[in-house]
Amino acid sequence: MDVSQYLEIFLDETNEHLQNLNTQILSLEQEPDNMDTINEIFRAAHSLKGMAGTMGYKRMQNLTHDMENVFSEVRNGNITVKANMIDILFQCLDALDEYNTNIRESADEGTNDNEPLIKQLNDILNGGAGEEEAKEEAAPSKEEAAGAAQENTGGKWQEISLGDSEAAVLTEALHQGQKVYGMTVKVQESCILKAARAFLVFKAVEENGEIIYSTPSAQDIEDEKFDLEFSLIVVTSDPLADVLKAAKAVSEIEDVVGGVYDFDKDSASVKQKNETAKSEEVKEAPIKAEPVHVETVEKAPAKAEPAAPAEPAKQPPQPAAPANKNDRKPAQNKPIVNRTVRVDIEKLDTLMNLVSELIIAKNSLVSASASVEGSAGSEVNDQIEYLESVTTSLHESVMKVRMVPIESVVTKFPRMIRDLSKKLDKKMELYMSGEETELDRTVVDEIGDPLMHLLRNSADHGLESAELRKERGKPEVGSIFLDAYQDGNNVVIEVRDDGNGIDTEAVKNKAIERGVITPEQAEMMNEKEIVDLLFNAGFSTAKTVSDVSGRGVGLDVVKSKIEALSGEVEVKTKLGEGSTWIIRLPLTLAIIQALMVVIGEEKYAISLGSIQTLEDIPAEEVKLVQNKEVIHLRDIVIPLIRMSEILDIQSNKDPNENLTVVIVKKGDKLAGLVVDELIGQQEIVIKSMGKYINKCKIISGATILGDGEVALILDTNALI
């Protein structure tokens, strides 16, 4: 079997493990004595090693092997965790990540041996207790002790009865001084590629000996025709412990139980045999029935030689499975794996487009049905309403499929901040909330870089040095917050720091110096306008250029990237107290609920998500403040925007009539849009207008109405 088909799974899982290692090592840095963390790290490193090994990536395997050794020592208490060790481990992760990238690009791990890292790892080992031989054996030993108490957790191998031909083979083997073992392997319930795991077990066991018999048959196992368990009869000259260890080293294998198999007797006397076997093989006894939990993940089955011709097991498998001894394991937060299907994002795009078309067709039906009269009309209406609810749910489901938590992007940030903290020699801490907030996959993929820029910016420009912070009476350790939450039809991501804030004077001077504005212009500008200068291309106020930020690219890139996602970014800052960068992104990019309004002769759509209320305001209640029209509504003064003026339309309304005002919000700002008439709520599909017309800021797109006409969508965010 070619391993290349598992390459993708390998890459994905490697990523997961690396991410996990990053997180765990970070927490190890905080609590160097946490055994759970250390165990988790050990397991992840071990899995990585196994995966790399099976896939034939030797360099990766070597590196992980050495990392695993170090953790093994840490676990045994022979080495204590030190700061420099954490640094080296992080470097190892970077190196592994590099291998991973190489493999993704070229299916080859590259030629970097990372010898310096391996040497450093070995130094740690030698500097430790110097008991290198403890290494890997340390892992099972603990489990052995615990496992000893569980000897009688039988396996189904004890029930296997062999045919004459196999029996003859076994007799022969025994004569040659080899031993015959039976073993039952239980695959984890969450395992997706059971057959693949089984093959790995076969392969591992066959390195030690020969598989004489398996139940279900090798062919059935290959076809995944087994539940969670399969049993093997093995002839080998190696001790049982080795064979079992080899089998349990395969990931996603929950249990391996085994013992000496006595083929002369029938299964009725197994119990007794088992006892005999134990006394005969004293040194192996403790391991015999040891259920081993191997919490690793690895994908890469290799070709397994079909085992001896299989004979159907004479006895049906018993449901009595070895007891799960989960209580012995350290608490793990590994979620139960749901059954999932990997789908190409393009297929989802196609699906989304089809749903859009369906909604347009539905809208056409709605407007066509208006002309149907009588009893037939109401029936048609009923059916259309039903259709409407189906298309709406369909749309929601498709949207949900496309949504992913931003977690996948933000989990790399704690590590980044930690590195920055070292590099910049500032103490800082990142606090994140709302990682579970979901966004369209395409948006999540793009949002990583802008967020990274903002965080780096906060770390470098925002936070003061420890001394300065002390002087100002702030805690020495600076705080950076990353908060994500949903707000109506938007998702808001805030990057906040308790640093220095933005020095508007410095920005102003810099802008004048750079020729971005003239001193006269600077006089006229308010604080907000000055802060917005930061988003100008080629603007950087860092007095010293570091490789963290201050290369003059950054904020303008952040802004353009976010605008490309139909989002926006704003800054709130207070000198000496810190700044907040607020990114606002649309939840969905394709289909929205909108309010249709009429202005003059034209129809426009306003996204329902940005609408606060609809008001009917008598003309005389409109007041003038600084020559601008405002209304006073429930103790809030709201500026009025006459849409007919903005859109250059002749309003058809009598100026003395009551005004129809749509109150829209953007963050905490409100504005009242004066329209002529309201039509109603409608689900609309946003269509791009092509690049010719994109110049128009107040129009965010167009949509096709039920009657085939095109209506424009007002971008209320641009209006406020």
Place this chain on the structure above:
Amino acid sequence: MDELKTVGETIQFIVIRLGDEQYGIDIKYIDNILRMQNITRVPKVAPYLKGVINLRGEVLPVMSIRIKMGLSEDVVTKSSRIIVIKMEQQGMMGIIVDEVKEVVTLETEQIEKISYDSKDEKDNYISGIGKYEGGLISLLDLNLVVPENA
């Protein structure tokens, strides 16, 4: 339209009328010819951009070639058409013409390249003059009419 293909050294043009003059558009750019329909105006854009229409479920920008060329505002009549052109860089775009007359096949000898002396603004959009059955057809250079960055 499949049979209307450029063969050998000949180029096919669709002849359109703008006012009193005849213009030719290379047929390879033409995706579709539509009857005049209601165009949704888009505010705050260049005057020659007349708005958008619904073309088979997609939103298509429509421009007035007359305004672009400095001629008078379009007068929509029964013979007015929207020609949908498709260009590699610029994508799809509709242009309003007064009339679509015929398809002509010109050999390269029949096409006379012209140099720009730009006395007339509309000459700026012309790549050559085609001689056909005694008449002259100004051949439009769509890359000039529909620039990449409008």
